[in-house]
Amino acid sequence: MADHNDPNAVNSIFSDIDHSPADLYDLFGFPSEDTTGGEKVVIALTFASVPSAGTLDPDMLYRIRIAAHPRVPSLSEANHSLEGLLQYFDAVKEKYLGELKSSEIRVTISQDQRATVKFFRFPGGNFSTTIDLNKVTTLSTPDGHEIKTFVGGRDDAFFNDLPGFFRSINYAPQFYHVPHTMTEARELPIPKTLIELDGNDLFNYDPSNPNLGVTVKKDLPPGPWTWKGNKFKKDENGNFRFVYSGKDAQAGKNVNAVIVEVPLAFITRSPESNRIVNCWGESWVLKAAHKVESIPDHPLLLEHPWALLEAAAEDEELKKYKLVDTDGQPFADAALSEREDSRQMGANNFWLGPHFIKRLAHLGWGFGPSISALGLQTSFNHDNSPVSVHKTYSLVAEAFPRAKKTLFQALNMPDDSWNRKGLDIPLRRPFEIFIPNVCAIDMDTTGTWPYGRRLEDQVATRFLSMFLDMEAELNGRKYHIETLNDQALWDGAPIVPKTPPNPLKNDAEFLKEFRITTSSY
Amino acid sequence: MYHRASIRGDYRDFEDVERLINKAIGLRGAKEDLCLLKANLDFKLHRVDRVKSDLAMTPRLAGRPEGKALMADLLFQVGRYSEAGESYRELVRESPSWDNLARLAYFQFKMGDVEEAEKLYLEAEDELTAKEMRSYAWLELQRGVLDLTYGRYDAAEEHYRRADRAYSGFWQVQEHMAELLAARGEFDKAIELYGRVLARVPRPDFQQTLGELYAFIDEPTKAEPWLDRALAGYLESVAAGHVHYYHHLTDYFADVRPNGPEAVKWAYKDFQLRSNYGTQAGLAWAHYANGDLHDAIVFIELALASGVREAGLFSLAAKIYRAAGRDLESEQFRSKAAAINPHFENFHVHR
Numbered sequence: 034m035a036d037h038n039d040p041n042a043v044n045s046i047f048s049d050i051d052h053s054p055a056d057l058y059d060l061f062g063f064p065s066e067d068t069t070g071g072e073k074v075v076i077a078l079t080f081a082s083v084p085s086a087g088t089l090d091p092d093m094l095y096r097i098r099i100a101a102h103p104r105v106p107s108l109s110e111a112n113h114s115l116e117g118l119l120q121y122f123d124a125v126k127e128k129y130l131g132e133l134k135s136s137e138i139r140v141t142i143s144q145d146q147r148a149t150v151k152f153f154r155f156p157g158g159n160f161s162t163t164i165d166l167n168k169v170t171t172l173s174t175p176d177g178h179e180i181k182t183f184v185g186g187r188d189d190a191f192f193n194d195l196p197g198f199f200r201s202i203n204y205a206p207q208f209y210h211v212p213h214t215m216t217e218a219r220e221l222p223i224p225k226t227l228i229e230l231d232g233n234d235l236f237n238y239d240p241s242n243p244n245l246g247v248t249v250k251k252d253l254p255p256g257p258w259t260w261k262g263n264k265f266k267k268d269e270n271g272n273f274r275f276v277y278s279g280k281d282a283q284a285g286k287n288v289n290a291v292i293v294e295v296p297l298a299f300i301t302r303s304p305e306s307n308r309i310v311n312c313w314g315e316s317w318v319l320k321a322a323h324k325v326e327s328i329p330d331h332p333l334l335l336e337h338p339w340a341l342l343e344a345a346a347e348d349e350e351l352k353k354y355k356l357v358d359t360d361g362q363p364f365a366d367a368a369l370s371e372r373e374d375s376r377q378m379g380a381n382n383f384w385l386g387p388h389f390i391k392r393l394a395h396l397g398w399g400f401g402p403s404i405s406a407l408g409l410q411t412s413f414n415h416d417n418s419p420v421s422v423h424k425t426y427s428l429v430a431e432a433f434p435r436a437k438k439t440l441f442q443a444l445n446m447p448d449d450s451w452n453r454k455g456l457d458i459p460l461r462r463p464f465e466i467f468i469p470n471v472c473a474i475d476m477d478t479t480g481t482w483p484y485g486r487r488l489e490d491q492v493a494t495r496f497l498s499m500f501l502d503m504e505a506e507l508n509g510r511k512y513h514i515e516t517l518n519d520q521a522l523w524d525g526a527p528i529v530p531k532t533p534p535n536p537l538k539n540d541a542e543f544l545k546e547f548r549i550t551t552s553s554y
Numbered sequence: 555m556y557h558r559a560s561i562r563g564d565y566r567d568f569e570d571v572e573r574l575i576n577k578a579i580g581l582r583g584a585k586e587d588l589c590l591l592k593a594n595l596d597f598k599l600h601r602v603d604r605v606k607s608d609l610a611m612t613p614r615l616a617g618r619p620e621g622k623a624l625m626a627d628l629l630f631q632v633g634r635y636s637e638a639g640e641s642y643r644e645l646v647r648e649s650p651s652w653d654n655l656a657r658l659a660y661f662q663f664k665m666g667d668v669e670e671a672e673k674l675y676l677e678a679e680d681e682l683t684a685k686e687m688r689s690y691a692w693l694e695l696q697r698g699v700l701d702l703t704y705g706r707y708d709a710a711e712e713h714y715r716r717a718d719r720a721y722s723g724f725w726q727v728q729e730h731m732a733e734l735l736a737a738r739g740e741f742d743k744a745i746e747l748y749g750r751v752l753a754r755v756p757r758p759d760f761q762q763t764l765g766e767l768y769a770f771i772d773e774p775t776k777a778e779p780w781l782d783r784a785l786a787g788y789l790e791s792v793a794a795g796h797v798h799y800y801h802h803l804t805d806y807f808a809d810v811r812p813n814g815p816e817a818v819k820w821a822y823k824d825f826q827l828r829s830n831y832g833t834q835a836g837l838a839w840a841h842y843a844n845g846d847l848h849d850a851i852v853f854i855e856l857a858l859a860s861g862v863r864e865a866g867l868f869s870l871a872a873k874i875y876r877a878a879g880r881d882l883e884s885e886q887f888r889s890k891a892a893a894i895n896p897h898f899e900n901f902h903v904h905r
Contacts, residue, residue: 053685092684212587214618252582321682321690325720355683 054083054090055316055357058288059191060097062312062472063480063487065294070179072304074474076138077292077488078314078360079190086186086287087167089142092324094317094354095291098135101300101307104475107459113441115390115433118464122386125469135311136300139350140184140291142166148184156302174299181294188541189286193493196246197277197534201227202399203236208246209253221258224421225399227497228273228406228528232262238274247282264420265406272529273406279532284540297476304476311471313361317354361470363482363492386468387429390440393463394432397439398424400500407526410505410512412439440464442503444483445513451481458484463499482514493535494518556591560598561688563725563755565791565798571595584611586618593624600798602631602828619649623657630661633830635860639665652681656693663700666863666894671700691721695730702734703865705895710734725754733763736901741771744901758787759802763903766810770901781810800824804836805904807843814844831860835867838874847878865895866902 058079065073078097083090108121137153143163150172151161157176164170167185174180199207203223211218224230229237235258239245266274291314297304397413399421404411406419414435415422426432433440443460452458454477461483466473474485482490495514505512507522516522523531555574559567575592582588593608593615605628609616616625626641642658659674675697682690698713711734717727729751735744748764765780785806788799800823807817817840825833838853854871868891875884891898 210585214590214620215586215614217614252585318683318685320680321684321687321720322679324684324687325690325716355681 052081052083053357054081054093054289055318056081057314057316057358057360058189059363059486060312060314060360060472061190061486061488062310062474063485064474064476064478067294070296072297072476073294074297074300074310074476075292075294076312076472077190077290079187079288079290080316080358082186082287082289086289088146088186089148089166089184089289091142091144091146092319093142094319094351095140096315096317097138097291097293097312098315099137099295099300099310099312100135100471101297101304101310103306104308104458104477107462107465108441113437115430118390118433118440119386121464122468138291138293138295142184150182150184152180155299157299176299178296178299180296180299183290183292185289186287187290187292188539189283189288190290190488190539191283192281192491192539193283193535194277194280195282197275197279198493200236200238200246200276201225202396203233205235205253205258208236208250210250211253218253218258222423223258223260224423225396226265226421227276227400227403227534229266229276230260230262230421231264231266233260233266236276237266238276260423262420265403268529272527275528275530275532275534277532277534278530279534279536281536281540284536308476310474310476311469312474313359313471315356315360316358317351317356320353320355323353359470361472362467363486364496365467365470389464389467390429390436391426391432393439394436395425397436397500398422400497404500407528409507410502411500412442412502413500414438438502439499444499445503445511446481447513447515451478451484453477453479489538491518491533491535491537494533497534556595561724563757565599565757565796568595568599569794579611586612586615589615590620590624593621597624597627597631598798599796600800600824600827602628619645619651619654622648623654626657631828631830633828633834633860635661635665635862650677650681652678652686652689652693655681656696660696663703664862664864668700668704672697675700687720688724691717691724691727694720695727698730698734702730702737703895705865705897707734707738707897725751729755729760733901733903736767736770737897739900741767758784758791758799759904761787762802762806762810766904767901769810781806785811797823797827800827801832801836802904804840808836808839809843809904812843814840814846817843818846831857831862831867834860835870839870842874842877847874850874851878863890863894865891865898868894869898 058081059077061075061077061079063075065075067073076097076099078095080095108117111117112121134154136155137151139151139153141149141151143149146166147163148166149161149163151159152174153159155174157174157178160175162172164172164182164184167183169181169183172180172182196207198204202225203221205211205218205221209218221235223233223236235254236246242249242251245251268274297307297310300310301307394413397411398415398418401411401413401415402418402421404413405415405417414437440463443462444466445460446452449455456477458475458477466483472486473483474480478484479487481487482492482495486492494517498512498514498517501512501516503512507516518533518535518537520531520533523533555567555571559571572592572595575588575595579585579588579592589608589611592611593605596602596604596608605624606616609621609624615621622641623645626638626645629635629638629641639661642654642661645654646658655674655678659671659678662668662674663671675693679690679693682693694713694717698710698717701707701710701713711731714727714731714734717724718731721727728747732744732747732751735741735747744767745764748760748767752760752764761780762784765777765784768774768777768780784802788803788806791799792803800820803820804817804824807813807820818837821833821837821840825837827833834853834857838850838857841847841850841853851874854874857867858871868887872884872887872891875881875887
């Protein structure tokens with residue numbers, strides 16, 4: 034659920050909400066291995082395959098927004114305070130709402146299932162073309178660049194143990210029939226945890242109903258939906274029970290996608306200095322009033338598959354649509370913004386900064402003690418609590434001291450392969466990853482998360498690693514973002530099943546045509 | 555099944571829905587979604603006394619936006635207009651969804667603030683996407699009704715046509731279009747369209763309308779069979795224990811086949827279910843038909859005190875005051891009716 038089933042308006046986990054083509058799943062972005070003719074960046078926006086994989090909904094409009102800028106120094110140690118953090122959010126806001134203008138790739142689908150792809154505000158000017166679905170097409174831009182484009186169906190590039198994650202946060206709609214109107218029956222007020230709580234009968238694995246939360250849902254029993262226990266569950270052998278199974282819940286599932294491979298020189302006139310390519314996706318649905326008008330595809334576009342566009346045309350078109358979903362960072366919406374419809378801000382999620390701190394502290398009280406119980410060190414200050422705690426915050430000043438290290442710690446990488454040029458690139462820190470909510474692709478790296486997002490990245494497990502103490506060591510090595518993906522760790526842990534939380538690989542290749550090679554990390 | 559029944563418009567389908575809801579509650583217990591559906595069904599069928607208890611079957615339902623919306627509708631339906639208006643405004647403040655905006659729009663329309671109503675309907679439409687075309691068609695229908703009520707026939711037609719494009723073949727649009735055609739005097743087209751509606755939805759209230767239309771154009775021999783069928787349908791429904799045709803029976807015996815005592819009987823039954831400006835006006839009209847002008851005036855004044863501003867209500871008041879010899883008041887209300895809808899004496903449907 035990098036962004037699957039978010040926002041709640043399209044969250045088909047609820048018993049009364051259908052799958053929607055407006056549900057954006059993931060945004061991937063990384064430097065292409067193909068540097069013929071200059072550097073290129075691959076961006077893939079995936080979304081629910083409704084009506085079906087390879088067939089797209091003509092009522093939808095998808096946008097990929099792109100803005101390139103230089104790499105900026107990380108916040109200094111002296112500013113690792115609440116005040117410093119809030120000032121950082123303000124500074125980023127100024128950047129995004131002020132000086133930084135995004136370029137845009139916009140895709141709409143005609144009734145005869147052809148995609149109109151429009152490029153707005155790139156240095157070379159606006160242009161548009163119409164392409165077939167489900168085929169890689171190379172577009173020539175007015176200023177002589179080539180852009181590989183694909184719009185159509187693919188295997189879902191995301192691979193994770195979705196039920197495991199929902200079990201960890203006691204998310205009732207995954208396990209029980211919950212209509213979206215029952216707002217109090219979403220994340221139940223039970224401590225979040227990575228290992229099962231003793232007596233958490235609503236969510237603990239039930240051997241007599243092993244598919245509960247996977248393919249089976251039950252009626253939600255009457256409340257109170259709380260937990261009265263005081264310890265983690267252990268079996269007769271003294272093992273904890275993992276909430277995760279390591280199984281790929283997305284195996285065999287397909288998505289629809291907009292994928293582009295764009296030359297950096299097309300995105301920015303200063304590719305040497307603008308090394309960070311920020312991108313995020315949006316889904317928009319045609320408003321009912323404009324559906325009635327049944328405006329045919331613009332005759333200009335039908336007669337001339339390649340055409341220059343008037344700049345003013347973009348906003349007039351957009352007025353006919355309604356924004357539904359945004360996607361930049363995995364988990365920014367689904368895990369940290371709780372899927373709220375009103376929190377679909379995309380890059381402009383600055384005002385969520387204080388909420389982000391409180392939410393991270395809430396998650397920390399759940400995950401932190403369960404990490405400690407496994408004998409690992411956590412970045413979250415839970416005062417050595419022996420068991421996970423359900424705690425929410427109304428004041429950011431109270432949450433901040435707990436989550437400070439989690440927010441500011443540098444996320445170690447397992448080796449240096451991500452930094453392919455060996456440059457002085459600072460390690461990324463959680464606070465700068467999630468706000469703004471963009472996929473920030475560092476063109477001097479492999480683009481592995483959090484320097485972008487590659488198709489092979491197991492981001493769900495990497496997200497959990499934020500709660501590890503990156504100063505601690507395991508077998509003589511500092512913790513890093515892949516620590517929880519290490520099978521050896523689980524083999525030695527008092528836990529069953531002995532598996533990394535999520536699968537290590539996708540069940541199928543996403544796309545070959547963009548010369549994607551698997552990086553080390 | 556509820557949605558299918560709503561689309562089909564045949565009240566007999568709702569009996570199946572009700573059986574299924576009760577069975578589901580029996581099997582699964584009083585789940586919120588089931589209780590909300592039950593409350594909506596009871597509301598639709600004018601069983602307003604049951605709505606509150608339906609919502610009370612689960613502890614939180616009445617406090618949810620959907621429960622609050624239904625409670626606001628209930629306040630409107632039982633004539634507590636000031637509270638209903640405040641509830642609608644509160645709903646829109648809390649949750650400006652298309653349906654809540656439409657609720658407030660309808661309230662403003664009935665209270666005579668047409669400009670505000672139109673603005674709210676437009677806002678409601680702006681909330682809807684291409685995935686909600688039936689709702690959009692319904693809103694366009696309401697906007698058409700508003701225009702028709704104010705005698706703006708061309709604007710009404712435009713809205714009805716948009717509704718038809720949004721959700722083609724929707725019988726409710728055809729039925730309203732037929733009314734518009736009849737109001738315009740295009741009787742042949744109206745009759746043809748009513749015939750098509752009746753072929754799909756053979757409801758007694760539509761049979762009555764077609765019968766009345768034939769009577770209006772002085773074709774009694776064609777009118778009578780439809781009126782007979784309508785009455786049979788109403789009485790069959792009542793015999794089955796349903797109450798949603800009381801209002802039509804009142805009109806039927808007050809207007810179509812005048813029978814004062816019968817009109818008063820059904821009007822009282824309806825009034826006892828829900829005392830609102832519509833049932834009060836119905837009772838006033840029934841008393842008028844029964845020759846009891848004193849009670850007719852009592853109830854028309856009660857209806858007028860609601861604050862509702864409708865040409866039909868004012869026209870009724872004008873007739874009752876004239877019969878009572880209060881010509882000055884009669885003329886005032888007639889003028890008010892004409893100010894709202896210059897064509898208020900044209901053919902119109904009893905709803």
